[in-house]
Every structure is written in structure tokens, then in C-alpha cells.
Amino acid sequence: xxxxxxxxxxxxxxxxxxxxxxxxxxxxxxxxxxxxxxxxxxxxxxxxxxxxxxxxxxxxxxxxxxxxxxxxxxxxxxxxxxxxxxxxxxxxxxxxxxxxxxxxxxxxxxxxxxxxxxxxxxxxxxxxxxxxxxxxxxxxxxxxxxxxxxxxxxxxxxxxxxxxxxxxxxxxxxxxxxxxxxxxxxxxxxxxxxxxxxxxxxxxxxxxxxxxxxxxxxxxxxxxxxxxxxxxxxxxxxxxxxxxxxxxxxxxxxxxxxxxxxxxxxxxxxxxxxxxxxxxxxxxxxxxxxxxxxxxxxxxxxxxxxxxxxxxxxxxxxxxxxxxxxxxxxxxxxxxxxxxxxx
Amino acid sequence: xxxxxxxxxxxxxxxxxxxxxxxxxxxxxxxxxxxxxxxxxxxxxxxxxxxxxxxxxxxxxxxxxxxxxxxxxxxxxxxxxxxxxxxxxxxxxxxxxxxxxxxxxxxxxxxxxxxxxxxxxxxxxxxxxxxxxxxxxxxxxxxxxxxxxxxxxxxxxxxxxxxxxxxxxxxxxxxxxxxxxxxxxxxxxxxxxxxxxxxxxxxxxxxxxxxxxxxxxxxxxxxxxxxxxxxxxxxxxxxxxxxxxxxxxxxxxxxxxxxxxxxxxxxxxxxxxxxxxxxxxxxxxxxxxxxxxxxxxxxxxxxxxxxxxxxxxxxxxxxxxxxxxxxxxxxxxxxxxxxxxxxxxxxxxxxxxxxxxxxxxxxxxxxxxxxxxxxxxxxxxxxxxxxxxxxxxxx
Numbered sequence: 001x002x003x004x005x006x007x008x009x010x011x012x013x014x015x016x017x018x019x020x021x022x023x024x025x026x027x028x029x030x031x032x033x034x035x036x037x038x039x040x041x042x043x044x045x046x047x048x049x050x051x052x053x054x055x056x057x058x059x060x061x062x063x064x065x066x067x068x069x070x071x072x073x074x075x076x077x078x079x080x081x082x083x084x085x086x087x088x089x090x091x092x093x094x095x096x097x098x099x100x101x102x103x104x105x106x107x108x109x110x111x112x113x114x115x116x117x118x119x120x121x122x123x124x125x126x127x128x129x130x131x132x133x134x135x136x137x138x139x140x141x142x143x144x145x146x147x148x149x150x151x152x153x154x155x156x157x158x159x160x161x162x163x164x165x166x167x168x169x170x171x172x173x174x175x176x177x178x179x180x181x182x183x184x185x186x187x188x189x190x191x192x193x194x195x196x197x198x199x200x201x202x203x204x205x206x207x208x209x210x211x212x213x214x215x216x217x218x219x220x221x222x223x224x225x226x227x228x229x230x231x232x233x234x235x236x237x238x239x240x241x242x243x244x245x246x247x248x249x250x251x252x253x254x255x256x257x258x259x260x261x262x263x264x265x266x267x268x269x270x271x272x273x274x275x276x277x278x279x280x281x282x283x284x285x286x287x288x289x290x291x292x293x294x295x296x297x298x299x300x301x302x303x304x305x306x307x308x309x310x311x312x313x314x315x316x317x318x319x320x321x322x323x324x325x326x327x328x329x330x331x332x333x334x335x336x337x338x339x340x341x342x343x
Numbered sequence: 344x345x346x347x348x349x350x351x352x353x354x355x356x357x358x359x360x361x362x363x364x365x366x367x368x369x370x371x372x373x374x375x376x377x378x379x380x381x382x383x384x385x386x387x388x389x390x391x392x393x394x395x396x397x398x399x400x401x402x403x404x405x406x407x408x409x410x411x412x413x414x415x416x417x418x419x420x421x422x423x424x425x426x427x428x429x430x431x432x433x434x435x436x437x438x439x440x441x442x443x444x445x446x447x448x449x450x451x452x453x454x455x456x457x458x459x460x461x462x463x464x465x466x467x468x469x470x471x472x473x474x475x476x477x478x479x480x481x482x483x484x485x486x487x488x489x490x491x492x493x494x495x496x497x498x499x500x501x502x503x504x505x506x507x508x509x510x511x512x513x514x515x516x517x518x519x520x521x522x523x524x525x526x527x528x529x530x531x532x533x534x535x536x537x538x539x540x541x542x543x544x545x546x547x548x549x550x551x552x553x554x555x556x557x558x559x560x561x562x563x564x565x566x567x568x569x570x571x572x573x574x575x576x577x578x579x580x581x582x583x584x585x586x587x588x589x590x591x592x593x594x595x596x597x598x599x600x601x602x603x604x605x606x607x608x609x610x611x612x613x614x615x616x617x618x619x620x621x622x623x624x625x626x627x628x629x630x631x632x633x634x635x636x637x638x639x640x641x642x643x644x645x646x647x648x649x650x651x652x653x654x655x656x657x658x659x660x661x662x663x664x665x666x667x668x669x670x671x672x673x674x675x676x677x678x679x680x681x682x683x684x685x686x687x688x689x690x691x692x693x694x695x696x697x698x699x700x701x702x703x704x705x706x707x708x709x710x711x712x713x714x715x716x717x718x719x720x721x722x723x724x725x726x727x728x729x730x731x732x733x734x735x736x737x738x
Binding site: 264265266267268269270271307308309310311312313314315316317318320321 | 344347349352361560562566567599600603
């Protein structure tokens with residue numbers, strides 16, 4: 001099997017019964033149609049002439065040689081599940097930014113998982129396959145464009161890693177060159193100084209050292225510039241790439257500025273509070289200094305009374321009940337919408 | 344904005360229904376209570392060793408009968424409130440509490456008679472109408488019922504749960520105060536406005552509190568409905584001012600609103616309603632005269648109605664009594680005379696005459712307590728204080 005640590009020496013081919021004990025180089029293959037394993041020589045022998053039925057008793061599915069491959073996972077069930085998931089993922093390749101709301105995306109994910117689960121556990125295989133096929137035909141364009149997008153992303157990612165590596169290599173080379181140059185300069189300086197000292201010219205030594213200092217400063221600046229250029233080049237490239245990728249599907253938000261209250265205003269629909277209402281029994285309070293000093297304002301009384309007289313006037317219970325009913329159904333609508341799209 | 348704020352109120356969230364929902368809820372409450380009590384009676388009978396076939400029919404009040412009973416006690420509550428001379432807001436709150444409580448609680452579980460005074464007292468507290476408890480008890484005594492502080496305060500928790508802790512409500516101000524404020528907006532015939540307001544107020548503090556309008560409509564609609572019933576011309580004129588013809592949405596809202604107000608006025612508040620008039624809510628269990636329910640104080644004194652309510656009350660008493668008593672006892676109390684009641688063994692030795700009267704009374708109390716504990720299967724025995732007195736008595 002695939003795991004060399006747990007290699008079973010008694011493992012044998014179910015078709016020709018040759019075992020690993022007799023043939024240590026035996027390789028087992030299986031076909032993702034029926035997942036029956038057999039040894040390589042059996043595969044060659046049986047399927048050389050073209051498609052043939054599976055030799056395992058009571059299987060008899062028609063297999064082709066080119067579909068045979070090595071088993072990746074020890075457990076056939078896992079192997080099969082991975083295959084199914086791969087296949088479903090090829091068709092259902094929408095992403096979160098294809099959906100307007102998280103809820104829709106989650107519904108979609110649930111739907112996909114339902115299909116996958118059904119296929120893996122062989123529940124209603126026929127219907128599920130039909131659903132899969134229908135979704136595939138219905139969303140052909142989207143699937144292919146999503147696949148292209150995914151491929152582009154993969155390529156971009158590979159390129160980005162490549163570019164990164166390249167720039168690192170360049171930087172390394174530059175650092176080596178720099179060190180070399182520096183060393184050479186030091187040597188030159190040493191030689192020139194020695195020469196000057198040998199000729200006994202003290203002033204010349206000073207001049208040489210100053211010139212050298214200037215030159216090394218200039219070199220350093222140049223190197224920094226170069227490094228900067230390299231860095232910005234790499235950054236710019238990655239930026240450009242990501243913006244290109246993101247730009248393919250970015251939705252334009254058409255709503256206006258953000259409103260924290262969601263359109264709620266504090267204006268009263270049906271009335272405006274006046275400063276004064278002619279009202280006999282409120283006269284007393286209005287003129288009562290004690291009440292006023294205590295913080296009782298007649299206007300607040302008006303405000304409250306009017307609010308209570310109108311709050312809910314045009315709120316109709318039957319309409320609200322209908323709306324709630326509608327909302328209750330709407331939750332199932334979103335669930336249905338996906339399955340409608342699929343089936 | 345006004346409507347949005349209203350939609351967040353507890354009244355809207357917990358206690359507003361369509362007629363169908365309200366009726367369904369009442370039936371559901373009755374069903375649940377009947378099931379519970381039947382079960383309980385059967386269990387007790389089985390424990391006392393009575394075979395199922397001998398239990399006999401358990402005659403529980405129907406949802407209709409329960410509603411009649413509650414409606415009758417609502418009238419009683421109103422009269423009580425008038426006796427206390429509480430302001431209309433306290434009265435309205437108390438009645439709303441009663442209505443709301445008996446939406447989800449059956450009279451089989453909690454008898455309304457015991458709750459009238461506690462609810463009234465709770466309403467004074469809710470409405471900030473301070474009444475010292477002692478003076479409340481005194482005033483209650485002048486009307487008849489003798490109550491203690493505990494009688495008033497103990498049921499409060501149960502009531503509050505039945506109300507789902509929603510005490511605050513803005514029912515009354517639109518009925519009483521705001522009405523005036525908005526009428527003042529009209530510069531017109533003050534006399535006429537005064538008359539209309541008086542009539543609307545009368546409707547709102549009597550009939551409206553005995554119907555289901557508070558479950559079915561919003562408070563402003565109710566008060567405008569009463570206004571419409573009081574003076575149709577004036578109310579329509581006022582609405583014309585508020586909803587100008589030129590504005591299409593306003594016109595639409597007005598048409599709809601007028602329909603609703605008409606419903607309130609004609610189907611609920613109108614004085615012309617009687618048992619014989621046409622029922623707009625066929626097959627629905629609402630508090631309407633058509634269902635034999637009092638919606639005015641005048642109707643409450645109708646002897647046929649009182650008779651009907653007394654009958655229901657007796658029926659209710661019999662069922663609850665059966666549930667409380669042990670199976671054997673109920674047969675003798677009902678006086679059916681079919682002597683197959685297997686007496687639960689309570690032939691314990693009574694006091695042997697040596698004790699004085701006081702001692703004898705204590706012994707009797709102990710025995711009753713023991714029996715009660717046996718019935719209820721109280722595994723932890725009587726409370727500590729009782730055990731103490733029992734011990735003292737035996738020495």
C-alpha cells in the first residue's frame with residue numbers, strides 16, 4: 001500500500017494472487033470507477049487490448065487502462081470521497097464574492113455539501129447526479145470563467161513567488177558585488193597610502209584618504225538607490241497583479257453615504273407640537289411657579305400626549321401579520337432559491 | 344417615526360393579534376389546561392385505586408365558557424375599581440392585566456375571583472397611583488371581601504409571569520389625556536368637541552375595556568375609533584385635515600385607516616351591538632355580545648347572564664375541587680350517592696377527649712396536614728415550624 005511503514009508483506013493481488021512476498025517490486029493500481037485494486041501486471045495483461053470488464057467477481061464494470069492510478073490513501077472510502085469532492089468542486093466553484101449576502105453564500109455551501117454528501121454516501125445518486133449536471137449546464141459560463149479565474153490566480157501566485165525569488169537572488173548578488181568592491185577599494189586605499197608614505201608626502205596621504213571617503217560615500221548612495229529601485233519594482237509588480245485580479249469581479253456599491261439609523265428620522269408624521277394650546281385645565285399648571293421650578297413643562301405634556309395619540313395610528317395589525325408571515329416564508333425562499341437554481 | 348416606535352413596544356410584540364390568532368390562542372389555552380387537569384384527576388384516581396371506567400366524565404369548561412367567566416369578572420373588576428374610586432388609568436390597566444393574563448392562563452389553573460384585588464393593587468402600583476396597602480384592605484372590606492396583605496402580594500409573581508413582565512403600557516393616555524390635546528388642535532365648535540370627547544372617553548373607559556380592541560388594534564386607532572363612534576362627522580373632518588387629499592400615500596393610508604376605525608366603531612364599540620345583531624367575526628372566539636359576553640356594565644346585571652356565569656363557575660369549582668381532593672373524597676362531596684368510593688385510608692386515631700379544646704384543634708390541624716402531605720406525596724414532610732408544634736403537642 002501507499003504507506004511504506006505499514007507495508008503488508010502478505011498483501012496479494014486479488015486477481016492473480018501473486019503476493020509481495022514473491023515479488024517485492026509489485027505495484028498495486030486501482031481505477032476510480034470501481035476502486036478495485038489489482039497489480040500492475042494484471043492491469044497490463046487484461047486491459048492491454050482496450051476496455052474490458054473489471055475482473056473482480058460481481059463487479060464487471062468496464063475499465064480503461066489509462067484511468068488506472070496508484071492509490072493515494074490507504075482507505076478506499078477516503079480515496080473515493082476525495083475524488084468525489086474534487087469532481088463537485090470543479091462544478092461548484094463559486095466564491096463568496098459571487099454572492100450579495102453571506103446568507104446566500106452559506107446556503108450555497110450547504111447545497112454543495114448536500115450534493116457531495118449524497119454522492120459520497122450513495123444517497124439518491126441518480127437525482128443528485130441529475131442536479132449536478134443541470135447546474136453544470138445552467139451555469140456553464142460562470143463555471144468556466146471561475147475556473148479561468150482560479151487558473152489565473154494560481155499562475156499569478158506562481159509568478160509572484162518566482163519574482164520574489166528572483167529579486168532575492170538579485171539582492172544577494174548585489175550584496176556580494178558590493179562587498180567585493182568595498183574590499184577592492186580598501187586595498188587600493190592601502191596601496192595608495194603606502195606609496196604616499198614611501199614618498200614621504202604627508203599632505204598627499206590626507207588628500208588620498210579624503211578622495212577615497214568621498215568615493216565610498218557615493219558608491220553607498222548608488223547602491224541604496226539601486227536597491228530601492230529593485231524593491232519598488234517588485235512591489236509594484238505584485239500590486240499590479242493583485243489589482244488586476246481583484247478588478248475582474250469587484251462589485252460597485254451603488255448606495256449612498258452610510259446611514260446609521262437606516263433611514264429613520266425623528267420627525268413626526270402627523271403633527272407639529274405647538275408652543276401653546278388653549279386649554280382651561282392646564283392654565284393652572286402653566287402659571288404655577290412651583291410646578292415650573294420642579295421641572296414640569298407643559299410642552300412636554302403636549303409632546304407626550306400627541307406622540308401617544310399618533311404613535312401607531314397608521315400601523316395596521318393585519319398588514320404587519322401578513323408581513324411577518326411573508327418573512328417567515330422568505331427564510332425558506334432563500335433555501336429554495338439555490339435548489340431551484342440547481343434543479 | 345411614530346409607527347416605528349410603536350412597533351417596538353411590548354404591546355405590539357406580545358399582545359397584538361389578528362382576530363383569528365386571538366381566537367386560536369384562547370382555544371389552545373383552554374385545551375392545554377383541560378388536558379392537564381384531566382390527566383391530573385386520572386392520576387389521582389389511579390393512585391387511590393379507582394379503575395378508569397369508574398372515574399366518570401370530567402366536565403371541564405369550554406373556551407367559550409371560560410371567556411364568559413373572565414368577561415364577567417372583568418366587569419366585577421371595573422365595579423371594584425369604581426368602588427375604590429380609582430382614576431380611569433388604574434382601571435384600564437387592571438382590566439388590561441386581567442385580559443392579558445387570561446390569554447395564556449386558563450381559569451382552570453387560576454381562578455379570576457382570587458386575582459381581582461391583587462391585580463387592582465398591582466395596577467395602582469404600575470400607574471403610580473399610590474395607595475397604602477392597609478387603606479386598600481380597609482376599602483376592600485367595605486365592599487365585602489376580607490383580604491390580608493399576603494392575599495394581595497402573593498399572587499403578584501404569578502400575575503407578572505402571565506403578563507410576561509410587560510407592565511408598562513401606553514393604553515390609557517391616548518384614551519384620556521392625549522385625546523384632549525388633539526381635540527384642542529381644532530379651532531371650532533368647542534361645545535361640540537367637548538361633547539364628542541366626553542362620549543369617546545366614556546366609550547374608552549367602559550366598553551372598550553370589556554372588548555378585545557386592545558388586542559386587535561393600536562391605541563391611537565382605538566381612541567380615534569371611539570371618536571368616530573362619538574361624532575362621525577367631526578372625526579372624518581379631523582382626519583381629512585391630517586391626511587390631505589393631494590398626497591397619494593396619505594390618501595391611501597386614510598382610506599385604510601377609516602376602514603379600521605369603522606371596524607372598531609361598528610364591530611366593537613357600537614352601542615347597537617347585541618346578541619341578535621350580525622356577528623362580523625363568525626366562528627371566532629372574541630369578546631363580543633354575539634358570544635354571550637358582557638361588553639357594558641348595563642349588560643352585566645342581566646339575570647340570565649348572571650345565571651349562566653354562576654353555572655360556569657360551579658362547573659369550574661367542581662372540576663378544580665376534584666383535582667384538589669383525593670379521589671374518594673370527591674365522590675361524597677359531589678353527593679352523587681354511588682357508593683363505590685374507595686376511601687383512602689385515613690382511619691388514624693383522633694384526639695381521645697382528654698385534651699382541651701385548643702389541643703383538639705391542634706390535633707385536627709396536624710391530621711389534616713398529614714393527610715395533605717400524603718396526598719401530595721411530600722417526601723420532605725411538613726415544614727420545620729409545623730414539626731415543632733407537632734412535637735410539642737405530643738408531649
